[in-house]
Amino acid sequence: MGALAFTPWFIVLVRILAGLIVIYLSWRILARLQTVSQESKRLEQLQGQQPDLRQKIELLLPQTQCGQCGFSGCAPYAEAIANGDAINKCPPGGDRTIRHLANLMHLPVIALDPEHGELASPSIAYIREAECIGCTKCMQACPVDAIVGAAKLMHTVIASECTGCDLCVEPCPVDCIDMLPAPVHTNKYWELPHLREKGIKTDHTLESVLS
Amino acid sequence: MKIASNRDRTRAVRSSSLAGGIHPESHKQHSLRSVIMATPIPEALIVPLQQHQGSPAEPLVKPGDSVLKGQILAKAINSSSLPVHAPTSGKVINIGPYPFPDEFGSSQHAIELRTDGQDQWIELNTVDNWQTLSPEDIVDRIQQAGISGLGGAGFPAHRKFDAKKPMELLIINAVECEPYITADQSLLREFASEVISGARILQYASQATRCVIVTESDKKDAIEKLRDALPESDLELLELTPRYPLGSEQQLVEAITGQQIPGGKHPVDIGILVFNAGTAKAVHDAIELGQPLISRVTTVCGDSLRTPKNFQVLLGTPVSFLLSLCGVDLNQLDRLILGGSMMGYTLQDTDVPVIKTTNCLIAGSRPEFPIQPTARPCIRCDFCSSACPVSLMPQFLYQSLHAENYATAEQLGLPDCIECGACAYVCPSNIPLVHYYRAGKLELLLKQQEQQRSAYRKERYESRKQRLARDTMQRRGSRRRSVARPENPDVSDDSLQTFSRQQAKIEIADAVARVKARRQGTDRPEQPASRKNDE
Amino acid sequence: MTEFLTIMLSAALVNNLVLMQFLGMSSFFNSSRQFNTAVLLALFSAPVMIGTMLLHHLLNFYVLQPFDLDFLTLTGLVTIAGLLTSTLIQLTRWLFPQQARQQLMLLFMVGANSAVLGAALQATQRNLELLEVLALSCGSALGFSLILLAFAAIRERLALLDVPIPFRGLAIELISAGLAAMALLGFAGVV
Numbered sequence: 001m002g003a004l005a006f007t008p009w010f011i012v013l014v015r016i017l018a019g020l021i022v023i024y025l026s027w028r029i030l031a032r033l034q035t036v037s038q039e040s041k042r043l044e045q046l047q048g049q050q051p052d053l054r055q056k057i058e059l060l061l062p063q064t065q066c067g068q069c070g071f072s073g074c075a076p077y078a079e080a081i082a083n084g085d086a087i088n089k090c091p092p093g094g095d096r097t098i099r100h101l102a103n104l105m106h107l108p109v110i111a112l113d114p115e116h117g118e119l120a121s122p123s124i125a126y127i128r129e130a131e132c133i134g135c136t137k138c139m140q141a142c143p144v145d146a147i148v149g150a151a152k153l154m155h156t157v158i159a160s161e162c163t164g165c166d167l168c169v170e171p172c173p174v175d176c177i178d179m180l181p182a183p184v185h186t187n188k189y190w191e192l193p194h195l196r197e198k199g200i201k202t203d204h205t206l207e208s209v210l211s
Numbered sequence: 212m213k214i215a216s217n218r219d220r221t222r223a224v225r226s227s228s229l230a231g232g233i234h235p236e237s238h239k240q241h242s243l244r245s246v247i248m249a250t251p252i253p254e255a256l257i258v259p260l261q262q263h264q265g266s267p268a269e270p271l272v273k274p275g276d277s278v279l280k281g282q283i284l285a286k287a288i289n290s291s292s293l294p295v296h297a298p299t300s301g302k303v304i305n306i307g308p309y310p311f312p313d314e315f316g317s318s319q320h321a322i323e324l325r326t327d328g329q330d331q332w333i334e335l336n337t338v339d340n341w342q343t344l345s346p347e348d349i350v351d352r353i354q355q356a357g358i359s360g361l362g363g364a365g366f367p368a369h370r371k372f373d374a375k376k377p378m379e380l381l382i383i384n385a386v387e388c389e390p391y392i393t394a395d396q397s398l399l400r401e402f403a404s405e406v407i408s409g410a411r412i413l414q415y416a417s418q419a420t421r422c423v424i425v426t427e428s429d430k431k432d433a434i435e436k437l438r439d440a441l442p443e444s445d446l447e448l449l450e451l452t453p454r455y456p457l458g459s460e461q462q463l464v465e466a467i468t469g470q471q472i473p474g475g476k477h478p479v480d481i482g483i484l485v486f487n488a489g490t491a492k493a494v495h496d497a498i499e500l501g502q503p504l505i506s507r508v509t510t511v512c513g514d515s516l517r518t519p520k521n522f523q524v525l526l527g528t529p530v531s532f533l534l535s536l537c538g539v540d541l542n543q544l545d546r547l548i549l550g551g552s553m554m555g556y557t558l559q560d561t562d563v564p565v566i567k568t569t570n571c572l573i574a575g576s577r578p579e580f581p582i583q584p585t586a587r588p589c590i591r592c593d594f595c596s597s598a599c600p601v602s603l604m605p606q607f608l609y610q611s612l613h614a615e616n617y618a619t620a621e622q623l624g625l626p627d628c629i630e631c632g633a634c635a636y637v638c639p640s641n642i643p644l645v646h647y648y649r650a651g652k653l654e655l656l657l658k659q660q661e662q663q664r665s666a667y668r669k670e671r672y673e674s675r676k677q678r679l680a681r682d683t684m685q686r687r688g689s690r691r692r693s694v695a696r697p698e699n700p701d702v703s704d705d706s707l708q709t710f711s712r713q714q715a716k717i718e719i720a721d722a723v724a725r726v727k728a729r730r731q732g733t734d735r736p737e738q739p740a741s742r743k744n745d746e
Numbered sequence: 747m748t749e750f751l752t753i754m755l756s757a758a759l760v761n762n763l764v765l766m767q768f769l770g771m772s773s774f775f776n777s778s779r780q781f782n783t784a785v786l787l788a789l790f791s792a793p794v795m796i797g798t799m800l801l802h803h804l805l806n807f808y809v810l811q812p813f814d815l816d817f818l819t820l821t822g823l824v825t826i827a828g829l830l831t832s833t834l835i836q837l838t839r840w841l842f843p844q845q846a847r848q849q850l851m852l853l854f855m856v857g858a859n860s861a862v863l864g865a866a867l868q869a870t871q872r873n874l875e876l877l878e879v880l881a882l883s884c885g886s887a888l889g890f891s892l893i894l895l896a897f898a899a900i901r902e903r904l905a906l907l908d909v910p911i912p913f914r915g916l917a918i919e920l921i922s923a924g925l926a927a928m929a930l931l932g933f934a935g936v937v
Contacts, residue, residue: 022822
């Protein structure tokens with residue numbers, strides 16, 4: 001190419017060409033970025049973000065299917081957490097569930113969101129059998145089929161299966177269902193020492209999660 | 212299976228396979244000054260129904276029954292249960308909750324026996340030559356004698372033979388590394404031949420290829436007696452350099468054979484059986500003499516006692532009785548510890564009985580066990596990691612548990628911790644490390660239980676969803692069928708549905724009115740006295 | 747050979763990209779809080795760095811300089827980095843379809859990384875040959891990955907510790923980075 005390569009108009013031409021190539025390439029890159037982000041969103045919705053993680057989260061939730069978190073059950077909430085939703089929406093799980101979820105997702109531990117409910121001790125439903133009219137409304141509401149009975153026959157709650165989700169109390173037309181505190185089944189009690197001693201100063205809030 | 216040195220009758224093995232460990236002062240000389248003394252019979256004995264790991268025994272006697280020494284009081288209910296025998300003759304007073312020796316001061320069901328002082332034996336079932344019995348028979352007799360591990364863990368002895376695979380090595384553990392405890396050493400001093408006989412019975416029952424008796428090299432008197440009692444046989448005597456958690460079965464197996472037991476598994480899973488020396492003697496008593504397990508050797512020591520010594524204690528003897536036998540000075544008694552000084556726990560109540568796993572009682576004075584200064588912040592010196600026999604990292608475990616991050620603690624190996632206390636012993640900041648690990652392990656256990664419960668509930672929820680879907684499909688299917696046969700409108704599902712829905716509404720309204728009327732008639736009823744929530 | 751190793755060592759430790767020259771801090775501080783994700787990030791950014799520097803050197807030497815187009819150095823560099831990053835993202839998405847969201851983050855953190863750009867510009871400024879550029883790129887990638895992994899591990903531990911309230915978050919991380927930089931100062935004068 002010799003002398004031709006360095007004549008002024010050739011240089012200008014090459015420069016314009018280079019500029020056009022750069023512009024075209026940048027446009028292609030931006031378009032590609034857009035499609036990549038759209039595709040990844042669709043991929044997430046389709047197959048669920050990291051099914052392993054979702055299963056682990058689901059097992060950490062108390063599976064009461066009560067709906068206090070705003071989702072229709074524990075599985076949709078687990079899905080939402082895997083996609084980045086807040087972990088403090090589950091009142092039946094309480095502080096312990098929030099802590100285990102925080103450890104799993106590497107997030108900070110936060111207090112229970114008050115607009116999703118209050119912390120309550122684990123409870124079991126109890127039907128006052130004298131008042132039961134046999135309408136089967138509570139049986140239809142129970143998500144784990146813990147209520148036994150039939151139409152026009154007395155209903156009763158199987159205590160070992162009841163999760164304390166509270167869903168049976170509202171549908172009952174005679175309001176004969178009480179939520180009683182569930183018995184605690186362990187005699188072992190070890191507490192982290194810094195939670196009861198004042199020796200080591202800590203900025204962590206001194207709330208015992210071992211209820 | 213290679214043992215770390217050649218087959219001489221006695222040899223010393225450097226315990227270089229033990230990473231870490233400590234060598235505290237042993238405090239054993241006081242209780243070794245005298246021989247084992249058999250305790251006199253106390254007035255009352257409290258025999259708990261569960262002195263082992265597994266299911267409790269079921270009582271066969273009722274209050275008012277007279278029992279003889281060695282008579283079975285409660286039978287084993289399944290394969291993980293052990294029977295309980297009367298330690299002396301007397302009368303059953305009561306079966307109910309009594310204080311039980313554990314860290315939490317709990318009470319468990321026990322049989323209270325009022326002794327009559329006669330100490331009359333029941334007729335024993337002995338055999339002339341135990342070698343005529345099959346190994347399964349011997350294991351069965353071991354269970355019927357109520358033998359659990361006397362080293363402190365309380366695992367039912369017969370369950371170690373469950374593996375149904377040939378054992379390569381049988382280890383009789385007389386290491387007794389923990390300070391203050393001299394029960395096994397004094398047992399070996401006086402009953403070496405019985406221990407060896409028990410070892411031979413265990414070897415026969417397990418069909419083990421080799422049998423080794425292990426002890427620490429500074430227990431000179433025990434070693435001498437063992438050497439005298441060991442004829443030229445295939446039993447080998449191993450001496451190990453004293454080091455604190457060497458008596459723990461995982462560490463012992465690793466020191467002798469160099470093999471590590473996988474996490475969560477037991478030595479039987481790699482073909483090694485480990486039994487305590489006291490258990491071996493109990494096996495000898497059960498098979499040769501036909502006597503069930505009704506007494507054990509317990510060390511009673513501590514600065515507040517006038518005469519610390521080892522006792523052959525009847526099971527169920529109250530701790531207060533033992534203390535008075537040793538001349539306890541209650542003014543000096545500051546801390547009563549059940550177990551050794553590293554892994555024992557403080558007793559609040561002196562009415563607890565001695566059970567199968569009680570190997571030591573320390574009646575300590577204030578100068579002997581001073582109040583520990585408050586814990587100070589961790590200075591990252593990492594002495595704890597050097598001391599840990601399981602090669603964990605106590606510093607990082609402590610950090611994650613202090614931040615209450617149980618997932619990280621689990622990843623760092625918290626379930627593998629044997630709670631020996633070596634890390635807390637060396638910590639210059641006096642941090643109560645083992646307390647953190649116990650709390651962390653409990654939290655992990657609760658988390659595991661919660662996860663199992665969640666999985667179960669999820670299963671029920673899913674099956675309910677399937678049932679509802681099935682019902683909807685069936686209803687849809689039958690509705691389609693009824694539409695195809697319009698000539699029978701009364702029987703069709705559609706009309707059935709409307710009929711029941713309207714009728715149900717009427718009936719519900721009636722019932723609600725009935726209940727309201729009843730309620731206004733009487734006051735609103737309280738909760739019934741008995742909760743009958745089961746089906 | 748010794749010169750190859752010298753350049754590599756100096757780029758990795760003595761003139762570390764992150765802690766000595768303070769390039770690539772954005773990806774450094776926004777990167778993962780977990781060690782496993784940091785490993786993925788390091789594995790991803792190493793070929794990007796090496797590939798970008800080599801391609802940029804080739805582009806510079808054979809296209810831009812003969813035609814007196816030096817002003818297009820930076821643009822060309824960004825273009826190459828972006829193309830390479832998106833190609834690698836497609837590759838990893840094809841190989842590991844489950845981690846879609848993470849890959850998107852990787853694109854922005856690695857593609858638009860000032861460490862990659864800075865190292866490539868240094869190669870240009872020093873007028874190195876191809877083999878020397880290769881050494882420099884390997885060393886830079888190595889040093890960058892090392893500090894990335896070390897810092898992810900430090901952050902995992904910092905999350906467990908009892909940091910005083912005024913220092914929580916970025917403050918303690920900056921302090922840790924400063925201490926690590928002081929440690930690397932020990933290598934000054936080695937090469």
